[in-house]
Amino acid sequence: MDERERDAARLLAALRGFEAPTGGTADPEDAVRAGRRRVRARRAAAMTSAVAAVAAIAAATALLGRPAAAPEPRPVAPAEHFDAGRHAFSVGSAGGFAPASYQPGRDVQRITLRVERPGGTLRADGLVEMYPAGGLPPGSGGRAPRGRPAPDVHGHRAYVLAVPVLRPGAVELAWEWKPGAWGFVSLKGPGADEGRAQRVAQGVLPAGGQSRP
Structure with missing residues (x-):
């Protein structure tokens, strides 16, 4: 199946859900335009989902690669001092x-x-x-x-x-x-x-x- 046939198949699939206006006769050109709009909408939705998935994967990778936070240093005990006037x-x-x-x-x-x-x-x-x-x-x-x-x-x-x-x-x-x-x-x-x-x-x-x- 070449590209033209694939486009025709997508268009026919979109036309299956087309409903003619009440009380009127379906215009083939309107049906085709509606089908093309649906194809474009589906492509846009698929693209948006793909972009969101890539962004989620990138965010998860960044979080996994981030080094763990260093533990808080223990407080240093205060230094003591000798009585300078005495032999300790x-x-x-x-x-x-x-x-x-x-x-x-x-x-x-x-x-x-x-x-x-x-x-x-x-x-x-x-x-x-x-x-x-x-x-x-x-x-x-x-x-x-x-x-x-x-x-x-x-x-x-x-x-x-x-x-x-x-x-x-x-x-x-x-x-x-x-x-x-x-x-x-x-x-x-x-x-x-x-x-x-x-x-x-x-x-x-x-x-x-x-x-x-």
């Missing part, structure tokens, strides 16, 4: 080191270490930094310490840091001395190793100057 920790001699100086502060308490018995193979220096909950060293990028798990320090998790955050090239260990609060041991120089850093951390204890909001 006691630091004993351990791992071949002894405390040399103590610098109290509101945001960090810093203890420098010296070799307890000079003249031996240990010729490193040491540093301990203790932070209140919510505080971290600038070199951490604001991220909680992560690294190779180390033995617990006073029952709290500890890590040997793969990348030091206090001093480049140092052996450093971090431990969570209370929930959300971290301490750091940094040893640098001949004789510094993870075992000594672990023993130094074990020698650091809260001294009653607990952190406060």
